[in-house]
Amino acid sequence: MNIGFASKQSGLPSKTIRYYEDIDLIKPGRASNGYRDYSEQDIHSLTFLHRARDLGFSIEECRLLMSLYNDKNRSSSEVKSLALNKVATIEKKIAELTSMKEMLTRLATDCHGDNRPDCPILDEIAGERNTPT
Amino acid sequence: MNIGFASKQSGLPSKTIRYYEDIDLIKPGRASNGYRDYSEQDIHSLTFLHRARDLGFSIEECRLLMSLYNDKNRSSSEVKSLALNKVATIEKKIAELTSMKEMLTRLATDCHGDNRPDCPILDEIAGERNTPT
């Protein structure tokens, strides 16, 4: 299959598929005209990559997942710990974003938001509180 | 003040401060020996940038915030809408991360996580469900 077809099947843009080849995630064959030629197995790998990326795994993690997937002797515990680690990372990120959001929401609430030039948001970012304690 | 001092005051690494100069966020003077020389105002700007970045504003948004901060005629509503937009963006990101997290948690729960080679996580990522409907 040509790259356009592989793209449709896997849901990844052609550019991305070529990029994945560049970084040695996949190695399709070549047709006599020089075009990349994707096997069923290649399409499968691309789809796998697409889903893993959507789940938030980095490229390097995907590389590991692929090798685990292809390793008939690997234990499922390796994969499970990878997944649980990722969950912890995501939780941390969510906590950070939540506190950022709360801060911004508070600032926006305090701001009258009209044409007056004084603005509590900017004042607080700048560290100038003109209403001390 | 030298860059090292500016770094301590603002909490930004020297590298970052030089980078901010590269992209025209700040323009410190120069001492006779060629060293960058930061004024009180410069330190203030750097601290402002540090906090705004921590609040999740992009560099370009920081540039806008700085110009709004220095514009005596701007209305607080401009800043408020910027902040509220940012809140909405953050909420979207949190929702995405939450659904990623739920998916991964479910997969990890389904995984026995021992030495047996079959692994529901990899199977699901690959799209091979061996327990149909």
Next chain:
DNA sequence: CTTGACCTTCCAGTAACTAGAAGGATTAAA
């Protein structure tokens, strides 16, 4: 035989830094 839709490679850009090399300036100690 030309047109258009494919495909190829290669180069550059994105965001926001960070690391490191090579070398000059300053300061304190020996």
Next chain:
DNA sequence: TTTAATCCTTCTAGTTACTGGAAGGTCAAG
């Protein structure tokens, strides 16, 4: 005074995961 440590300078390149675009080869249809 020399030397060593610590600053500072510029410049290049690497990071992550692509994305856009240019210049050009291939293929199928009319």
